[in-house]
Amino acid sequence: MTPATAAQAKTKDPSAPSPLPPDRLRALLRQMLLVRRFEEKAAEAYALGKIGGFCHLYIGQEAVAVGSIAALRDDDYLICSYREHGQALVRGIPPAEVMAELFGKATGCSHGKGGSMHLFDAKRHFMGGHGIVGGHIPLAAGIGFGIKYKGGDQVCLCYFGEAAVNIGAFHEALNMAAVWKLPVVFLCENNRYGMGTAFERVAALTDVAEHAKSYDMESAEVDGMDVFAVYDAAARAVARAREGHPTLLEVRTYRFMGHSMSDPLHGVYRTKEEVEEQKKRDPIVGLTHHLRDEGLMDQAAIDALDAEVHAEVDAAVKFADESPDPEPAALMRDVLAD
C-alpha cells in the first residue's frame, strides 16, 4: 500500500493531494465493504430470481471507485458503464435505492425502469450506467462541455473497461475533450478481460495509457488494488481537469467474479489459479492491513464496521423486496418530457 500520506512524505511532490485524515480512511474502508457486501447480496438475489437481466458485479474492483470518488466534490459528475453498482453506492445513492433498482422496483433510483445497467441519480450528478460499450464516453465529454459552457469548475469522471478502448467512440471523445480542453477524467478500469477475451488478444498494445499521447493528453498507470494509489492519481487528474486539462487514467484491476451473473468465473479464458492468485491482491484485505498496521483500526473495529455494513445491505434487500413494482401507468410514462 502506498497511502497518500506516505507517498507524499517520500516524494515531497508539491502537486500531491493533501493526505487523507484517519476518519476519511475509515470511511474508505466502509465504502469498500459496502460495495463488497452489496454485491455478494446481489449475487444471492440474482440466484433467487429477484434480479433479472444482466448483472455485472464489481467485486475485486472496489478500490477503483472508492479511491477515485474520494477525489471528487459533491457537485462533480460521474458517468459509468453497466458495471456501475460500486460507483453508485460510493457516490452515496442509498443502497436501498440501488438494490430496489436491481429488483426493478418503483423505489429504485431509476424507478425500476433502468435496472442494474442503468442506475441514475440526477441530484447526485450520477449520470448513469450505460449499456453500449464505449457509448457513454462521448457523453462524458458532453458533460464536461456543459460544465465549461456554464463557467463551472466541476469535473466529470468517466469509468469504462479496457475493452472499450478498441471502439471508436473512445477515440472520438478523447480527441474532442483534448481539443476543447474539457474538465474530464477518463478512467479506464483495466481488469484484463472484456467478457471472455483477454485484452492482449484483441488490442495491439495493452498499454492503454499510451493512447493519451495521440491526444496530447496527460495519463497515468495506476495500481487499482491500492486505494491510496487510485486516490492519489485521481486527485491529481481531477485537479488538472479543473484547470481544463483532461487526463486518461489506466487503473489496473481485476474482477473476481464472472463477467456477469450469467457467465462463468473462470474457464477457457482464464484459469482458476489466476483468479486465486489475483485474490491475494484483494483491495479490502490490503486496506484493512494498512489500517491495522498504522494502528488506525483494530480487528474488532473492522468487524464492527463490517457488521454495520452487513446490516445496511440486509436492510436494502428487505426494502427492495418489500417495495412495490411500478404501477402499470409507469409503462407509458417518461417516454417524452412535457
Add this chain to the structure above:
Amino acid sequence: MTPATAAQAKTKDPSAPSPLPPDRLRALLRQMLLVRRFEEKAAEAYALGKIGGFCHLYIGQEAVAVGSIAALRDDDYLICSYREHGQALVRGIPPAEVMAELFGKATGCSHGKGGSMHLFDAKRHFMGGHGIVGGHIPLAAGIGFGIKYKGGDQVCLCYFGEAAVNIGAFHEALNMAAVWKLPVVFLCENNRYGMGTAFERVAALTDVAEHAKSYDMESAEVDGMDVFAVYDAAARAVARAREGHPTLLEVRTYRFMGHSMSDPLHGVYRTKEEVEEQKKRDPIVGLTHHLRDEGLMDQAAIDALDAEVHAEVDAAVKFADESPDPEPAALMRDVLAD
C-alpha cells in the same frame, strides 16, 4: 527532391527500395501530368454541367498517388476515399472510362452508377472510392484479411485524408490490422484541411503518425510533394506489409483546389497567399526540374509528353461525351446478385 537513387546512395540503407530506372521516372512524370490534365478537364466539364454531384479534385496531391502506386505490384489492392480520380488513373483505369464515369455514362468504370466518388475496377483490384469519411478504412483491413486468409502475398494500400483520423473507424481498423498482422498500408494524405477546417482546429495532435504507436505499428512522415520520398516510404511500407506488418504513413501534401467543385479555393479558412505559397511546391514542377537537372528529359521532351497527355485527356472527354447513358433497365439491375 530526394530521388530514391540519391537517398539510397547517401544513406546506404539496406532496406531502401531499388532505385527507379530513367524510363520509370519518365513514366511517373507522365502519370502526374495525366492526373493534372485530367482534373483540369474535369473542372471544365463540371462547370459545363457535364459532371454532377460532388467532384473532389486531386490537383496538388499527384505525387502521393504516383509515388505510392509505383511501389505496388499489379495484383496488389487499392482502396480510396471519394478523392480518388488520381489513384484510379495511376492504377491504370483508362482515362476514358474514368471520365465516362464522371459523366455518368454506361461506359464508365462503374457503368455510370457510381460517379466521381465511387470509381471501381475489380480487374485492376481498384476497390473503390467511398463516400463516408473513414468508412473504407475497415474495408482495407478486410481486404488485407482476405489476402492473408488465402495465403496470398499481396498488400492493400488504403488512402484517406487527415480528417478521417478523428473518426472511430480509423482506430478500429488500425487496431485490427495490427492485432491480426494484416498486409495493409494505411496512407494518410494530410493536406491540412478537411473541407474548410484546418486540422489543428479539430485534432488534439496534428502529428498523425503518432497514432501508430498506440497500435504498435510502424509509421513514417513523408513529404508528399516529393514523388521520390513518397515512393521510398511506400516501398518500405509495402515490403513490410508483405511480411504481415501494417504501416501508417502520414504524407504531407496540399490541395491546390477547393474541397470539391462546389467549394471556394480559399476564403475564411485559408488565405490566397497560403495557396500561392504552397503552389511553389508543385510536385510536377519539382519532378520536371529533377528530370531536367539530371539530364533525363529536356524541355522539348517534357512538352511533348504533356501534349500527348493532353490529347489523351481530350480523347477521354470526347469518349465520355459521346458515350450513351445507361439504358433504363440499368436502374433496377445489380441491386442484388444472382
Add this chain to the structure above:
Amino acid sequence: MPTLTYRDALNQALREEMQRDPNVFLMGEEVGLYQGAYKVSRGLLEEFGPQRVVDTPIAELGFAGVGVGAAMTGLRPVVEFMTWNFAVLALDQIVNSAAKMLYMSGGQFPMPLVFRGPNGAALQLGAQHSQAWESWLAHIPGLKVVAPATPADAKGLLKAAIRDNNPVIVLEGEMLYNTKGEVPDGELVIPIGQADIKRPGTDVTLICHSKTVTVALKAADLLQESGVSAEVVDLRSLRPLDEAAIVASVTKTNRCVVVEEGWHHCGVGAQVVDIIQRDAFDHLDAPVLRVTQVDAPMPYNKVLERAAKSSPEKVVAAARRVLYLD
C-alpha cells in the same frame, strides 16, 4: 410578410432562439468559421462566438454523444449533421442515448436536444449521399421527427424543436434550402404533430412531406387539368403523426396516394396506409397507393436518378388509378 429562403428561415430560427436562451448552442462540422456547409449557420459564429457555435471534428458518433451529455447538464444543444447521410454513424447515440435516456432514468434526464441537417437525395450525389432516413427515425419512441417543406414551416418547426424538452429530429433538404416563401418575422412556433393542408381538394388526398410536398403540389396541378381536385396534406411531423388530419382528409375524399422520398418497404407511407385502413376503412373507395423511390440504391447517372425518384407524373398515375380513371 418578408420572403425568405428556407435556408434563411432556418438561420433566423437559430438566431432568434440563441438570442432568446443562452443555453442554446449549435455544434457540427463546418458550422462556425466556414458558415455551414450549406450556409444555414451564416453569421452565427460572428454573433454568438465560438463557445456557442462549435466546429467539430468529423466524428458524428462522438459529437452526437457530446450533444447528449451537454443536454444532461441542462443545455439545449442543436447538433447539425452536415447531411443525415453521415448521421448513420451517430444512430447509437440518437436511439440508445437520446431517445431512451428519459425513460431508463425513470424520468430524471430530459433531453432538450435537436439533431438537424439535410436528409435524402439532392442531385447526382450517388448511393451513399442520397439516403432518406425518415422511416428509421420515425420508428423510435422517445424521439420527435419533423420534416418541414416550406420556409415558414422550417422556421416555425425548428423553433418549436429547440424549445421542446425532447430530442427532436429536424429533416431539412439540400434541394429545399434555396426555395423561397413568406415567413413571418419573430415569434413563429409551429406545434410539432400538426399536419397542414397545403392545398384543399375533394376527389383524392395526396399525403406528402418535405421535398415531396412540391411533387404533390405539381401533381395536383396536373390533376386539376383533367378536372380532378386533389387535396395535398403535408404531414410536417412524422412522429407524432397527425392521424386525425390524415383520417379527416381521406374520409372526405375517399381516395388517397401517399408520396415519400425514401424507399417503399417499411417506409413512412406504410404507416400512413396502416392508419388510413384502420381508421377510415369504410370510407375508402380504393386501395391507398404509394409513390416512393424505386427499390434500389440511388444511381449517379442523372437520367436513372430522375427515374428512381418520386415524381409528379408517378403521383398523377397513382391518383388516376385510385380514381379508377385508368
Add this chain to the structure above:
Amino acid sequence: MPTLTYRDALNQALREEMQRDPNVFLMGEEVGLYQGAYKVSRGLLEEFGPQRVVDTPIAELGFAGVGVGAAMTGLRPVVEFMTWNFAVLALDQIVNSAAKMLYMSGGQFPMPLVFRGPNGAALQLGAQHSQAWESWLAHIPGLKVVAPATPADAKGLLKAAIRDNNPVIVLEGEMLYNTKGEVPDGELVIPIGQADIKRPGTDVTLICHSKTVTVALKAADLLQESGVSAEVVDLRSLRPLDEAAIVASVTKTNRCVVVEEGWHHCGVGAQVVDIIQRDAFDHLDAPVLRVTQVDAPMPYNKVLERAAKSSPEKVVAAARRVLYLD
C-alpha cells in the same frame, strides 16, 4: 428426424457450410475461445482453427467493415453480432458498404456476406439491450433479411444465407436459442423469400415472424377454444416479403392481424398491411389490426416488460375485433 435446439441447428448450419466451402469463415466477439456469447459457435474454433473462427475486438463498425472488405476479395464472411443491439454501431457498413457496393460498382463487387445474431428483447435486459431492428433492415434494398422462428427454419435459412451472393441479415433470438424442434440432417436449404404456414386455418390470418410465431400459435390455440380457426403465416423472410403468400391467406380468411416484436410506427407490420390493403382490398371484411411492442423504450421491470411486449392475449383481442366478436 433428430430434435435439435435452435442454437444447435444454427451451429450445424455453420459447421456444414464451413465444411462445404473453405471460403466461409465466422467472425465476431467471443465466437472462438469463449464458444460464443450464446454458444452458437460451440466447437467451431476447435474444428476450423483461429483463422476461420475469429475473435474480434469490441468494434462493431470496424469488424463489419472487415467483413465487407473480406467479401470484396471473394470470401464469404459470417459476421456475428453478439446481439443486434450493438449492430446499430455497424449500420454504416451494413447500409452504405454492404447493401450498396454491388450497385454503385456497376455490378463488379457482389457481397456474399452474412450478418447474424440475436435480435430484439430477451428478459429484463432493459432499454438499450432490447431493440428489434427488423423494420430498419427490411427497409434497405441490396439486403435480404430473414428471421427464422424454428430450429429447422434457422438451419435452412442460415445455410441459404451463407450460400447467397448478397448480404443477408439473419435475425435470431436469445429467447429462441433453447427452443427445440425437428431438424433434418445435412442438406436443408430453405429459399429466402418464402413464407410458411405454421398452422392452417380459415377464419382469420395471423401474420408473424421470429419470436412472435410462438405468440401467434398460442393465440391460435386460444382462439380455437372459442371456435375461431386462425391461420398462422410465418413470414420467415422480411426482405423480400412473400407477398403472394400473405395475399393468398387473407384472400381466404378475409381478416388479418399482424404481430411483430418491435415498435408499431413504420414497423414491418405496416408494410404487410400496405400490401394487404393494396392487393386484397376487396377481400377484406375488416381493417387489418396490428399487435406490436408498446410505443416506449423497453422497461427493466418484469411486469412492465411483459405489458410492453406482444402477447397471445393481445393477439386474441385483436383477432376478435377483426372478427367483430367484441
